[in-house]
Amino acid sequence: MKAKQKWAGIALGCTLAIVAGVSAGSPAREAAPKPGDTPVQVKIDNFTFAPTPLTVAAGSTVQWVNRDDIPHTVVSDDKTTFKSKALDTDENYSYTFTKPGTYTYFCSIHPKMTGKVVVQ
């Protein structure tokens, strides 16, 4: 549980850093990085997406990483906006959100698993 909270904290930190236009993971302050330089991670663990909801700036890339020992997918509710293949353990899938809006998604194998990305 503690590890999860810590992870959520790191992910939130990344989000804020990107929103603020500071490149997370690169301490050198070069030209303002473009949004999406550093993917924001959503961890899939224990049949849940975390963090959710996740807020990112338009242009950001979100990367889902499966840490379960069962495959999962990441599929937008409309099944067309984005749709990953089955992600086996430690596999990941990225999608770049270009337009602001609220994007809800789920795992098509375990549809009780749902998540949300808010793009500003």
Add this chain to the structure above:
Amino acid sequence: MAERKKDEILYDHNHDGIDRRGFLTCMAWAGTGAFYVMKGGVLNSYALSAMGDPLPKEMKGELTFGQISDSHMGFNKPANTDVVGTLKAAVGKINALKKQPEFLLHTGDISHLAKPEEFDTVDQILKSSVAKDVFFVPGEHDVIGDDGKQYLERYGKGAQAGGWYSFDKKGVHFVGLVNVQNLKAGGLGTLGEDQLEWLEKDLKPLAASTPVIVFAHIPLWSVYPQWGWGTEDSAQALAYLKRFGSVSVLNGHIHQIMQKVEGNVTFHTAASTAFPQPEPGKADSPGPMKVPAEQLRDYLGITDVKFVRGKHALAIVDSKLSEAASSNAENQSSY
């Protein structure tokens, strides 16, 4: 239709005063594979590993068949790194029976990731089965990525376009349903309008005395909706089955054995040949349950279960085969 009294004996072909429900209170169920005998419209199930030789008298009937489920070929995580071995063991157990089942049902999640080589491996292993006919329904893992295209190419011959079908064996009507397609966010298993419409038509010409066996991957009863263990529109399907005197519903998906009787319908779920999953709500998530290596085959292979009838409650009796001789009713949990 006149309402039936709750405990009315519907079928007593042997004039022994035992009805179907009576039988169910004392029936056993196998983990890896189950062996079924249809006798006088009564479906009985037996634990493969608990069966002696020669077969007990009560195991003889008009029709026998086996069920295997959730082979998850391709799974290689610590919960079971040898799903090939455990599937082979299940087939081996069935082959070792003196009276061979006439056919097998595979209730889905044949593969883990719907990869061609995973299906190939299962097909290869099943070729060693003495019972040659295997009837499949897909699990959600079998339709990953291509909405079941490959599954239908391999296993859907002779089925309706969506993969569902029915057949008759010795007066018993079997219906294979598909409830793993078009799943919606936040939802459960789904049969869908087209399939329900087909089911209604399929059952229509049958006499109410025809024993009906329905098999599908995800349970057609609400085992634990929080984990997605149920089917959204199963009530409609069950309504079409209401007029029949003997209905049995066989499922997989939850990797453990459960049984329930509701009116004229008995529900069974089979264990997986690959890995066990936790009891509903007994873990944070329904992920694979890791058990000590020396115990794994107990969970998959030699679990012997007795059905305990409860009032609107699900009752499970899970007894290890090693303990089964002294008591068949240990470790009861009902909820």
